[in-house]
Amino acid sequence: MPKILGLPTSDLNKTIHGFSYSSVSVDKLGASEYTIVGVVVDKTGSVSPFKKELEDMLSLSLESCKKSPRSLNLIARSTAFNAGFNGIDIEELHGFTTLASIDTAKFAGTINPDGGTPLYEATLEMLDALYDYGKKLYAKQILSNAILFVITDGDDNASKVSHGTAEIKALLAKIRKEEILESVRVVLIGINDTDPGMKGRLDTFKNDAGLDEYVSVGNATKGKLAKLAQFVSQSTSSTSQALGTGTPSKPVSFTF
8 A cells, every 4th residue: 555655664554344544653752632633535546637626625724724723633544435347445645644744745646546436435445544543542541533525526336245334333323422532523525526327426425324414516626625635634734623621622614
């Protein structure tokens, strides 16, 4: 799994559903609380016309987060997903790590569009990794909350039968019930989602999987994807500011 950065102090981990992910060792962290940010990005064939804009969006999102007053209390992980003849590919662009460790210029060239859309699988994988890493933080008495962004231009057509909406919903409920995280928010983001039928299917996915919000960006123009980066940054900031209050962050009001 190629990554945009190396983690010399990283741990390699296996989740309860058998996914692999990397992370900076909890023992190397210096703060007593963190907001965990997960970004899941579609790299299927249909994103080819705006692949550079997607890469720029990833870079700008984390660069903006670095300017936050709470940047030292943010940990991020990014993945990109598709499926083809060789099966499902959920590529870890970088594992859970502090923002200072991420060279955002290296997002250039990381989105290589091809294949179908294992949307459910990619969502479950990030939640699974979050659950596992959250437990490691909790074991060290580090307070944490989380926000996940799942960005796609199409609905699922390639996930394993067993990895569907019911499994995602059950895992989310488990995370919330165990309270290893103070709160977790999952935002589904539709890009190029101008077709009413597709918007309806994405909204159904949000409801069936128990996700918190579906945000429609509309046409995947350079300007709108730049605004998406702002939305990710502002939502992350809101979540981080809510840490320690005992309540989840409120949705960010944003117009695309």
